[in-house]
Amino acid sequence: MLQPNLLLVDGHLDLAMNALVSRRDLELPLATLRARERRTSETAMVTFPELGRGGIALVFATLCVDKEEDATPDMRSRNLCYKTQEEAQSLALAQLELYEAWEARGLLRIVKSVNDLEHHLEVWPIDRVVGAVLLLEGADPIVNPRDLGAWWRRGLRLIGLTWSDSHYAAGVGVGSKEFRRGSLTAQGQELLERMAELGFIWDVSHLAEEALWQGFELSALKVCATHGNPRSLLPTDRHFSDETMRELAKRQGVIGLTLYNGFLEPAWTNHSQEPVTLACQFRRHAAYVADLVGWQHVAIGSDLDGGVGLEESPLELRSVADLCKVGDVLPETARAAVLGGNWLEFLWRSLPKHS
Numbered sequence: 119m120l121q122p123n124l125l126l127v128d129g130h131l132d133l134a135m136n137a138l139v140s141r142r143d144l145e146l147p148l149a150t151l152r153a154r155e156r157r158t159s160e161t162a163m164v165t166f167p168e169l170g171r172g173g174i175a176l177v178f179a180t181l182c183v184d185k186e187e188d189a190t191p192d193m194r195s196r197n198l199c200y201k202t203q204e205e206a207q208s209l210a211l212a213q214l215e216l217y218e219a220w221e222a223r224g225l226l227r228i229v230k231s232v233n234d235l236e237h238h239l240e241v242w243p244i245d246r247v248v249g250a251v252l253l254l255e256g257a258d259p260i261v262n263p264r265d266l267g268a269w270w271r272r273g274l275r276l277i278g279l280t281w282s283d284s285h286y287a288a289g290v291g292v293g294s295k296e297f298r299r300g301s302l303t304a305q306g307q308e309l310l311e312r313m314a315e316l317g318f319i320w321d322v323s324h325l326a327e328e329a330l331w332q333g334f335e336l337s338a339l340k341v342c343a344t345h346g347n348p349r350s351l352l353p354t355d356r357h358f359s360d361e362t363m364r365e366l367a368k369r370q371g372v373i374g375l376t377l378y379n380g381f382l383e384p385a386w387t388n389h390s391q392e393p394v395t396l397a398c399q400f401r402r403h404a405a406y407v408a409d410l411v412g413w414q415h416v417a418i419g420s421d422l423d424g425g426v427g428l429e430e431s432p433l434e435l436r437s438v439a440d441l442c443k444v445g446d447v448l449p450e451t452a453r454a455a456v457l458g459g460n461w462l463e464f465l466w467r468s469l470p471k472h473s
């Protein structure tokens with residue numbers, strides 16, 4: 119049962135991508151959207167009404183565009199993937215413009231600073247308009263590191279260098295047991311330096327381990343992992359090693375645990391008889407990270423509808439409005455922090471005071 123004073127924060131949702139690439143109308147009631155799509159896998163979980171119903175006050179909302187070789191045939195036929203960085207830029211700007219249009223229509227509120235955050239938290243209990251901190255997942259849309267100032271002024275606050283390989287670094291995509299090697303490029307190093315100058319937050323999700331440690335050595339950037347799980351429980355390079363999580367914690371970072379079944383249970387497939395649950399697998403992941411670095415570094419980066427949906431999510435979650443059920447499997451003393459408090463504290467420390 120949702121407590122009235124509990125603020126939820128989700129560290130990773132692909133809202134614009136779902137609207138533009140999957141052609142989902144996120145203003146619809148979820149039942150209507152589902153009835154239109156009639157899916158038997160990847161059934162939608164996230165709409166604006168569901169975010170409001172679930173008490174989700176803030177999300178890290180992505181700009182997320184795919185390279186041609188990572189895209190589906192449908193995306194290729196509709197020119198929704200990129201070959202050049204200029205194409206990546208225009209696709210990402212279309213997502214940014216959509217967030218701005220949603221804001222203009224009162225569907226969300228873009229949060230760019232601590233001031234914005236304080237204002238948002240004051241009015242959210244009254245209007246229930248979700249806040250959004252903008253996150254670029256894969257940095258190819260930044261054609262030149264010198265463009266960063268323009269992205270900053272448009273409200274972008276977090277950047278992950280890669281999904282798969284980008285011009286900036288080696289990326290791991292959905293992950294593999296091969297433990298892909300690869301480093302930062304010269305442009306990647308320059309990008310991290312300029313990000314630090316401007317005050318961007320670095321999201322290390324999807325980055326190859328070698329590149330990640332190069333970045334740690336190079337820079338004192340504010341850093342987090344918006345979505346991923348402990349590698350010790352899920353042995354692929356998509357997830358975070360104990361050393362990485364310790365370093366994130368040392369830098370006051372936060373780790374958003376992902377709620378995709380395949381990232382909670384290595385044996386899971388769409389045909390599994392045994393359900394994945396918050397009570398079993400998610401609890402184990404959360405406890406593992408907390409034992410390693412403390413509950414103050416554990417949060418949620420659900421990635422619901424990030425290429426997955428109802429059928430690929432833990433049994434207890436019927437929509438994003440059930441996110442509060444994550445709290446049911448946590449120690450009571452850690453509940454409010456993991457559900458939202460840790461991300462809020464992190465943003466208080468990491469966003470600029472004024473935009």
Ligand SMILES: [Zn+2]
Nearest residue numbers: 255323324345
């Ligand atoms: Zn991702």
